[in-house]
Amino acid sequence: TSILVMNGPNLSRLGKREPEVYGSLTLDEINRGIAGAFPEVTFEFFQSEYEGALIEKLFEVEERGGCAGVVLNAGAFTHYSIALRDAISAIKAPVVEVHLSNVHKREEFRHHSVLSAVCIGVIAGFGVESYHLGVRALLLRD
Ligand code: DQA
Numbered sequence: 125t126s127i128l129v130m131n132g133p134n135l136s137r138l139g140k141r142e143p144e145v146y147g148s149l150t151l152d153e154i155n156r157g158i159a160g161a162f163p164e165v166t167f168e169f170f171q172s173e174y175e176g177a178l179i180e181k182l183f184e185v186e187e188r189g190g191c192a193g194v195v196l197n198a199g200a201f202t203h204y205s206i207a208l209r210d211a212i213s214a215i216k217a218p219v220v221e222v223h224l225s226n227v228h229k230r231e232e233f234r235h236h237s238v239l240s241a242v243c244i245g246v247i248a249g250f251g252v253e254s255y256h257l258g259v260r261a262l263l264l265r266d
């Protein structure tokens with residue numbers, strides 16, 4: 125089984141960025157934790173600050189074939205990127221939307237996701253565990 129774990133803008137700053145909201149682990153530490161928790165899975169980890177790079181990665185994985193799915197924390201793109209939404213619609217691989225924070229407890233503008241309707245499900249509010257739960261959700265379908 126192979127799974128893409130993809131993070132969008134500002135998530136490269138995890139560990140330093142608002143640790144009271146997002147926790148103290150770096151993205152690298154989070155990714156190593158995921159890989160360690162699921163030794164049977166082949167992971168690809170990708171992060172970009174750029175919308176187009178995230179879209180290109182989805183298409184690259186799709187072209188390669190055989191990806192069991194994508195765990196996606198699109199950061200703020202979650203709330204307004206129709207382009208990323210259309211890219212998710214354009215691929216066959218199932219995508220799980222994840223967030224470290226409980227976006228529904230936060231500012232109003234974080235309550236709506238333009239991605240959720242084209243994802244198989246949404247996990248928010250469990251910190252690093254949100255990613256692990258996302259992987260588990262994909263494995264249940266496999
Ligand atoms: C986030 C929530 C988003 O609203 C925010 O823009 C992020 C991180 C989260 O993981 O909680 O960058 O996706």
